[in-house]
Amino acid sequence: MFFSIIIPLYNRPQEIKELLETLLLQTYKQFEVLVIEDGSVNDAADIVKTFAGQLDLRYFVKPNEGQGFTRNFGFERAKGDYFIIFDSDCLIPPDYLEIVNRSLKANPLDMYGGPDASHPSFTPIQKAISYSMTSPFTTGGIRGNKKSIGQFHPRSFNMGVSRKVWEKVGGFIITRSGEDIEYSIRVHTAGFRIGLIPDAKVFHKRRTNFLQFYKQIHFFGRARINIYKFFPNELKAVHFFPSVFTLGLIFTLLANIAGWPIALFCNVMLLILIMLIFFHSLIKNRSAKIAFLSIITAFIQLTAYGLGFMQDIWRRLILKQF
Template identity: 75%
Template sequence: MFFSIIIPLYNRPQEIKELLETLTRQTYTQFEVLIIEDGSVNDAKAVVETFANCLDISYYVKPNEGQGFARNYGFARAKGDYFIVFDSDCLIPEGYLDIVKNYLYTNHLDAYGGPDGATTSFTPIQRAISYSMTSPFTTGGIRGNKKGLGQFHPRSFNMGISRQVWEKTGGFIITRLGEDIEFSIRIHKMGFKIGLIPDALVYHKRRTDFIQFFKQLHFFGRARINIYRFFPGELKMVHFFPALFTLFLIITLLLNIINSPLKLLGNIIVLVIILLIFFHSLIINRSLKIAFLSIIAAFIQLTAYGLGFMEDLWKRVIIKTS
């Protein structure tokens, strides 16, 4: 099996350097790498050229259209039997391709996804964000989880599709705002088999500060409503949870401001949530600092997603503006 690894890139030369270094250590070597520079100002050409002698690598430059169409650009030029998409802020364990290859030989999948995690080399904030995005106490708990609710939808930070899927679907039809989930749903509806490969883990560095994390999750909340425009039936109750949580926090704050007797109940619930997140993160990460930061990350994740979700729910569904 020959893999084509496709990585869209936008102003991230240092990120791609770290990712490519991990690909040079893969134990399975039947693969090529396609870097799609999507209209970057700070391009990675010089970085990519340093790997020309140790990887089968191609570098393409195109006008900026977003990551979805950048991946399509790579699909159209790929030689592999199977196409793998990574985000540029991922690090790939050395046995990743062996794990995927062995799994696909014994369990046929037309498309797959894998989980993400953090290493001890990540900063405390990056590890706290990783915890938040994979915690059972936030919506992140359904990502890369065999016990997730409903159909499994691969995400583009760690996703693979067969050549047949590309040829039949035509790839991504939107380039941002939930493009990977829309693509996954469409693959399902065309009758292809999608599944999770639990051991196909990547280390996801994500955003390096809470401000960027807030912006990213606000975007994710808006993206869920964008997917609703294509597939109304895919909007589930679980997707409303961050919005309901955000409204609960706002109401609790107002109850404290007006000194209502009901504030006690709200404060107790908030305290319980904080303690659950803190001790669960402490058990997993074995760090008091990361446990404290995990509380911040989880609240940012839920409120940012909730605000983005409510914003576009109001604009695009309720009052139906473009």
């Protein structure tokens, strides 16, 4: 099987350098790489040139349209039997393509997704963010695992699509704000087989500080309402959990300020959640510092998603603003 790796890029030259360095180490060699510069001001042309002759690599520059339509640009030019999408802030284990090739031969899928993990080189904050994005105590618990609620939806930081899917379904029809989930729902509706390849993990850096992480997750919360506009049945009870948590946090604060008796119960429940996050992260990361930071990132994830979710319920569903 020949793979086409498609990487949209926007103002992140250093990230693409690190990603391409990991692709040099792939044990499975039947692949090409398409790097598509999506209207970047700070482009990676000089960096990409240094990989010429080392990778089967093509570099494109196009006006800014967002990551969804940029991936379509790559699909249109890809030569492979199977297209693989990575975000530019990922590092790829050396056996990734070998694992995917072996898995697809044993268990053919028309579309797959893989999980993300924390790399030893990540900063403590990045490791804490990685924990909160995969934790069972946040919405991360429904991402990248076999026990997903409902149909599994691959995420575009680590997604594979067969050429057959591209030829029948086409590509992304929205370019941002939940575009990967919308796409996977259409692929599933068209009758194609979708699944998780658990061992096909990538090391996903995500954001490097709390503020960047908050902005990203706030956008994810808003994106869920965008998906709802296309597929109302895909809005599940679990998607309301961050909003319920956020409102509960606000209520707990008010109860403590007002001296209401219920404040004690709220404080105990909050303390239990904090302890669960701390000790679970401590077991996974073997670091008290990362465990402490995981409490912060978990609360950021839940409140940012909850606020973004509620914002667009109010703006798009109640006020009908678009």
